Amino acid sequence: MSDAPFRDPRLPVDERVKDLLSRLEPTEKIALLHQYAPAVPRLGLAAHVTGTEALHGVAWLGAATSFPQAVGLGATWNPELVRAVGEAVSTEVRAFHERPPAPGREAPISLNVWAPVVNPLRHPLWGRNEEGYAECPLLTAELATAYAQGLRGDHPVYWRTAPTLKHFLGYNNETDRTTSSSDLRQRVLHEYELPCYRGPVESGAIAAVMPSYNVVNGRPAHVSGYLKDELRRWKHGADLLVCSDAEAPSNLVAAQRHYPDHATGHAAALRAGVDSFTDHGADPQVTAARFTEALERGLVDEADIDAAVARLLTLRIRTGELDPGLDPYAGTGQAVVDCPEHRALARESARQAVVLLRNEDALLPLAPTGTLAVVGPLGDDVLRDWYSGSLTHRTTLLDALRARLGAERVTHTDGLDRIALRSTTTGGYLGAGPDGLLAATAPAVGGSEVFAVQDWGRGVTTVQAHDGRYLTKDDYGLLAATADHPDAWVVQEAFRLERGEDGRTRIQHLGSGRWIAVAAGTGALTTCTTAYEEAEPFVCRLVSAGAAAAARIAAAADTVVVVAGNDPHLNGRETEDRVDLALPPQQEELLRTARAANPRTVLAVVSGHPYAVDWAAREVPAVLWTAHGGQEGGAALADVLLGDAAPTGRLPQTWYRAGQPLPGLLDYDIIAGRLTYQYLDEEPLYPFGHGLGYTAFGYGPLRVSLDDGRVVAALTVTNTGRRAGTETVQLYARALEARHSAPLRLHAFRRVQLAPGEAREVEFAVPLEALGHRDVAHHRWAAPAGRQLLAAAASAGDLRSTAELALPAAESAPRPAHGTTVLARDFNEAQGARIVERSRAEGGEAVEGAGLARLLFHDCDLGGRAGRIRLTVARALPGSAAVEVELDGRVTTVPVPSTGGPQEWTELTAGLAAPASGVHDVRLTLRGALRLDRFGFES
Incomplete structure (x- = not known):
């Protein structure tokens, strides 16, 4: 085959x-549709x-350079830096790809990352907040x-790796994530959600979408x-590989119950545009059997399969x-993995991810003399x-602080209570x-009988033995202090x-839901009971109070x-949303x-x-904030605290006040x-884009x-100060005379490095049409x-210099509504309505409308005379309902x-x-449980 055209x-x-x-x-084509071809x-x-995880470093494959979380990279507001991180990560992916496949694995590590x-980070309670860059589409x-x-x-020809955008579309909740429906009205869809995908796709740098x-x-x-009506129609969209999320094809039947059987569900996904099926782990046989059945039943044809395989x-x-x-x-060599250049980049990216939120009386940077107390378990x-x-x-x-200042000048306590438990x-x-x-x-009670307890809030606690190892459950249901950290699905x-x-x-x-009992004879701890009444009642004795230790070293420094914040595996992560914005009470x-x-206290939030x-x-x-910064996060934070690097990060999302009204996560x-x-x-606690410097x-x-x-x-x-610094100048715009609810929207930004007293002209050029909005009527x-x-x-909360721009008042074309139809989903405003599948x-x-829903349609043209209205409706239940x-x-x-039926x-x-x-203006009120597809007027 060496002379074949391919x-x-x-x-x-x-x-x-x-x-x-x-x-x-x-049969070969069908086999290629599975993730493991x-x-x-x-x-x-x-x-x-298909599929190598590379969100902020090579994941799940062994030691590799660990960069700041994606939200931390978002806080840099620095595309050049983020691109450099991508280059480093993909170079390391190539090195892993060159390694021989692991035992039992036929294919090398995938170059499809x-x-x-x-x-977009729409809601701050999303469990996977750390994975996104910002709440702003731009x-x-x-x-x-x-x-x-x-x-x-x-x-120009070969790709180092093939990037995959995740996750299309409207995904910001872990609660009921496989069954909940994200209602995306047309303006939210086109002004907020789709631009996050369209920009990268049209850049030509995207190979796939999930x-x-x-x-x-x-x-x-x-x-x-x-997938077809938007994604495939964009520039470079036609050749995009669409690869499913894990087990999602089976979810079409199992969790979502959208189709009667798996052959039908898989066929529907293929026709919709999914090309690669991540399902049933490394076994392609189940997926192949489903497509073979779908082909035999005429649910798909060979052309559908060919398009995906192509x-x-x-x-x-x-x-x-x-x-x-x-x-x-x-042939990328193994020396690139965690090489000195990548370590330096990891440190620089972690530095630029640090956001200074508050700095009264210029407490920071810290003076090079004096003593310092570090309080909190995340400090070490x-x-x-x-x-x-x-x-x-x-x-x-x-x-990092002790290396820079000397161990004698830096004290530490984790601030955790130590307890002993007697059966x-x-x-x-x-004891351990x-x-x-x-x-x-x-x-x-000796050393091994003392345990440190960390309360993460909402009843979630981790417990460490005297040597720092975490209590965990082994495969036999026994408890042991053997875990390095919480770190499992x-x-x-x-x-x-x-x-x-x-x-x-x-x-x-909590992982098993079982209560702890003490085994007779051995005294071992087991997760053998599901009943609270059968749980072992321990006498809990406080050995030492963490707050008292914190007060002692704080007063002496x-x-x-x-240092406060979260453990990314607890109280908010994939499969689990947060329930509030509060720091853990402890x-x-x-x-x-x-x-x-x-009073000279600094709060560093690492989350x-x-x-x-x-x-x-x-x-x-x-007060400072930084995302978990990877292997160099501690060194980078020390650099900023001590002034070796000035803080340049900016918030990639709004920080809300306690009790500030937030809509539901769904x-x-x-x-x-x-x-x-x-x-x-x-006014929020700290606005989007906020960040101070020195x-x-x-x-x-x-x-x-x-x-x-x-x-x-x-x-x-x-630069009006006495120290060099970097300012991130942001350009916002808002329509002042819009009939629709007009957003304040970021249109451009630029990082400007200035020496003390230096001035620089900053210019932005924004396409005029970017100041527009989605016209739902047309x-x-x-x-x-x-x-x-x-x-x-x-x-976004500190508009330093403003100007108005007067644009010609465009003639507003009314919405055709006579002799034609208006789609109900194209409303201008709505209350109590859900957007649902038509067919x-x-x-x-x-x-x-489940009970009472109101829809408003602006500027409907009823023509010369409208005497009747035509409605396309569906209703499953008997009883009274009306429009x-x-x-x-x-x-x-x-x-x-x-x-x-609801689709009849x-x-x-x-x-x-x-x-x-x-x-x-046309106002429609849906009373009772009914669905409205479209309406129109006639003479």
């Missing part, structure tokens, strides 16, 4: 793919697998594009019409599989998240043996310590740094104790999501919910003009009109009978209470 690198990729496709047998020896095709994540798209470009490489687990507007994302083969050719002699990235730890790589080394903040059954104290196994047999190191009315403490293992108390003992630190924002002089309508910086009406900047007047379809905005920025982007406010800003077979979207049509205060009531549509017509003509 082996000829001089031919265009599509010709090579066409030739290779023609040589494959139907077997080899085709007769054609010289090796086994192949599953990153970046571009779901910032998300620019940073994702940069990371993808780094992953892809610069070669649909999300959830349902979108009543239809599972893996069969969503938006995109799979395109990816493989682009990553050099068939041309190893020409692939410039082939480096935590991973689910998509982190295995760390080659850990540099904690405590280690009422054995009378012995709980040399092998870590726990037994309640010790006659007295089902966390085995989380417990609930519950004090009963009898004063005794009972312990529940010149300055205190309290950490809040530790902070207040330290502040009471020493993958925002917290409502209202008290600290009032009472603590200096409410995706950011317009009606007034969510994110774009629509927020109340110097100050002045903003000159903003000058705006129009130039060849662009808005040009320019100003002079001056399914297009509307050009801006009327007065526009433009602002050069230090954050299981054909897709489409309709609107559902009320209001025109100029006159209401027409149209009763809606049962149609036999029928057309109703009714005379209007009074004929109408010309342009009117």
Whole structure:
């Protein structure tokens, strides 16, 4: 086969793919649809697998450079840096790809990397907040594009790795994530969600897209019409590989119950645009059998399979599989993994991820003299998240500060309470043996009978033995202090310590839900009972109080740094959303104790999501935030605290106040919910884009003009302080005369490095159309009109220099509504309505009212005379329901009978209470459980 056209690198990729496709047998093509595609020896095709996790470093494959979490990279607001991180990560992926496959694995490590994540950080309680870049579509798209470009490489033909955007579409909740439906009204869809994907795709740096687990507007994302109607129609979208999320194809039947059997579900996903099926682990046989059945039943045809396989083969050719002699990235050596250059980049990216939120009286940077107390367990730890790589080394903040200042000048306490637990059954104290196994047999309390307890809030506790190892459950249900950290899909190191009315403490293992009992004879601890009544009642004795230790060292030091935050495996992660914005109560108390003992207190929050630190924002002089920074996170934070590096990070999302109203996590309508910086009406704790430095900047007047379809905005920025620094100048705009709810929207940003006293002209050029909005009546982007406010800003809450731009008032075309139809989902405003699937077979979207729903349609053109309204409705239940049509205060009531099912549509017509003509707002009220597909007026 060496002379076959598909082996000829001089031919265009599509010709090579066409030739290779023609040589494959139907069974071979079907086998290629699975994530783990077997080899085709007769054609010289090796086994192949899609999917290597590379969100902020190579994950799950062994030691590799660990960079800051994605939200931390988002805080850098630095596309050039993020691109460099992508280059480093993809180079290390190539090195892993060159290693021999692991035992039992046929294919090498995949060059199809599953990153970046571009779901906008719409809601701060999302469990996977750490995986996204920002709440802003523009910032998300620019940073994702940069990371993808780094992953892809610069070669005009061959890709270093093939990036995959995750997760399409409307995915920001872990609660019921496989069954909940994200309602995306048309403006939210086109102005907020889709731009996060479109920018990276149209950059040409994306090879694949992964649909999300959830349902979108009543239809599972893996069969969503938006895959073809939007994604495939964008520039570079036609060749995108669409690879499913893990087990999502089976979810179409199992969890979502959308299809009657798996052959039907898989066929629907393939026709919708899914090409690679990640299902049933490494076994392709189940998927192959389902597609064989689908083909035999006529649910798909060979052309459907060919289209998917062609995109799979395109990816493989682009990553050099068939041309190893020409692939410039082939043979990447192992020395690149965690090489000095990558370590330096990890440290620099972690530095730039640090955001200074508050700095009263210039407490920071810390003076080079004096003593320092570090308080909190996170001060001497480096935590991973689910998509982190295995760390080659850990540099904690405590280690870095002691290396810089000397161990004698830096004290530390984790601030945790130490307890001893005595079994009422054995009378012995709980202790950990040399092998870590726990037994309640010790006659007295010594070192191994003392345990540190960390309360993460909401009843979630981790417990550490005297040597720092965590209590965990082994495969036999026994408890042992053997875990390095909580670090598994089902966390085995989380417990609930519950004090009963009898004063005794009972312990529940949260991973299994079982209660802890003491085994007769051995005194070993087991998770053998599901009943609270059968749990061992321990006598809990406080050995030492963590707050007292914190107060002692805080009072004795010149300055205190309290390190608080989250463990990425607990109380918020994939499969688990957060329930509030509060710091864990134990950490809040530790902070207040330290502040009471020493007014020179710094709070450093290390977390993958925002917290409502209202008290600290009032009472603590200096507050910083950084995401978990990977292997160099502690060193980078020390660099900023000591002034070796100035803080340049900016918040990638809004930090809300405690008690500030937030819509429900499943409410995706950011317009009606007034969510994110774009629509927020109340002042937040810290606004999007906020971040201080160690110097100050002045903003000159903003000058705006129009130039060849662009808005040009320019100003002079001056460093007015005594230290060099970097300012991130942000350009926002808002329509001042819009009839629709107009957002404050970021349109451009630039990092400017200035020496003390230096001034620089900063200019932005923004396409004029970017100031527009989605015209839901005509399914297009509307050009801006009327007065526009433009602002050069230090954050969304600090608009430093503003100007107005007057644009011609465009003639607003009314919405055609006479002799045609208006889709119900294209409303301007709605209350109490859900967007649902119109047809299981054909897709489409309709609107559902469960009891009372109101829809408003602006400027409907009723023509010369409208005397009747035509409604397409569906209703499953018997009883009374109706659509009320209001025109100029006159209401027409149209009763809606049962149609036999929620997707059994029928057309109703009714005379209007009074004929109408010309342009009117139309208000529809849906009373009762019914669905509305469309409506229109006729004479």
